[in-house]
Amino acid sequence: MSNLWFNVYMMSNPYYLIGTIFVFIAAIIAIYAQVKVKSTYARYKKVHNRRGMTGAQVAREILDANGMSNVPVNRVSGELTDHFNPGNMTINLSSDIYGGTSIAAMAVAAHECGHAIQHHTGYKPIRFRNAIVPIANVGNYVGWFAFFAGLILGYTKLAWFGFILMCGILVFQIVTLPVEIDASKRGLAILSSQYLAPDEYRGAKKMLQAAALTYVAAVLQVLASMLRLALVLIGNSRDN
Numbered sequence: 001m002s003n004l005w006f007n008v009y010m011m012s013n014p015y016y017l018i019g020t021i022f023v024f025i026a027a028i029i030a031i032y033a034q035v036k037v038k039s040t041y042a043r044y045k046k047v048h049n050r051r052g053m054t055g056a057q058v059a060r061e062i063l064d065a066n067g068m069s070n071v072p073v074n075r076v077s078g079e080l081t082d083h084f085n086p087g088n089m090t091i092n093l094s095s096d097i098y099g100g101t102s103i104a105a106m107a108v109a110a111h112e113c114g115h116a117i118q119h120h121t122g123y124k125p126i127r128f129r130n131a132i133v134p135i136a137n138v139g140n141y142v143g144w145f146a147f148f149a150g151l152i153l154g155y156t157k158l159a160w161f162g163f164i165l166m167c168g169i170l171v172f173q174i175v176t177l178p179v180e181i182d183a184s185k186r187g188l189a190i191l192s193s194q195y196l197a198p199d200e201y202r203g204a205k206k207m208l209q210a211a212a213l214t215y216v217a218a219v220l221q222v223l224a225s226m227l228r229l230a231l232v233l234i235g236n237s238r239d240n
Contacts, residue, residue: 015235019228026217026224033210033217040210041080044104044203045096051195055097055105062113062190063091068120075099082108084115086130091116106195107204110187111211117186118179125182129175136168143168147229159233163226170226173219180215184208 059073073091075098076082082093091112097105118126143165150159188208192201 015231016228019224019231022224022227023221026220030214030217030221033213037080037210037214040207041104044107044207045100045102047103047200047203048101049103049106049195049200050197052101053106053195054099054101055093055109056099058106058191058195059091059093059109059113062110062187063116066113066117066120068116071116073098080108082112084112084119086115086119086126089116089119103196103200103203104207106191107187107207108211110191110195110204111184111208112187113190114183114186115179118183123179123182125175126179129172129179132168132172132175136172139165139168151232156233163229163233166229167226170219170222173215173222177212177215177219181212184212 056073056075063069063071063073071089071091073093076092076094078094079096080094082097084091091109093109093112096102097108115126117123143162146162146165147159148162150156150162188201188205191204196204
């Protein structure tokens with residue numbers, strides 16, 4: 001069942017319209033977060049670090065120093081597509097980060113290494129997040145089906161069951177936030193002690209704080225969407 005059909009179907013429900021206001025506000029925050037991270041990145045990718053080290057070199061040193069010499073550092077296409085892949089244990093840096101000598105390159109590379117260190121040390125929140133990924137994905141698909149079926153057939157309990165299943169995505173987003181913040185803290189601590197002068201550190205911190213805002217926005221977006229669905233169900237329960 002398409003999202004278009006769902007929106008048309010729900011437009012007559014006042015509770016849905018109220019929930020849409022929250023979704024709209026969350027979307028505005030998300031847009032602001034994206035603009036913020038891109039503008040901050042554009043600023044600090046032009047500021048070269050005094051040591052002249054590339055993101056790839058910084059990542060390699062951090063990994064080796066933390067007993068992860070077997071973790072490769074790869075170059076990937078795109079902008080700000082940097083990530084740590086726990087499946088094959090690789091650090092993947094976009095071209096500007098991989099070969100760039102900017103403060104932004106150092107900050108992003110150190111952040112991804114922070115994730116690698118989390119895995120290496122058995123950081124519990126990231127283990128929990130990885131464990132719930134398949135459950136959240138399956139729950140989301142099954143939940144949508146149950147939610148729609150419950151609304152169409154008039155089975156409110158079935159719709160609530162679907163709603164609960166979909167909440168797994170919200171749990172995943174909530175858990176992701178502290179995981180990302182912790183990775184930034186680990187990376188910044190390493191940069192502060194070994195790589196960056198105080199004025200350079202401030203730039204790296206601003207870069208990662210802007211990136212963290214996107215994860216906050218993601219939580220708010222999912223929360224707003226779930227609130228809208230809950231309001232729909234509450235409205236249906238009162239009507240019945």
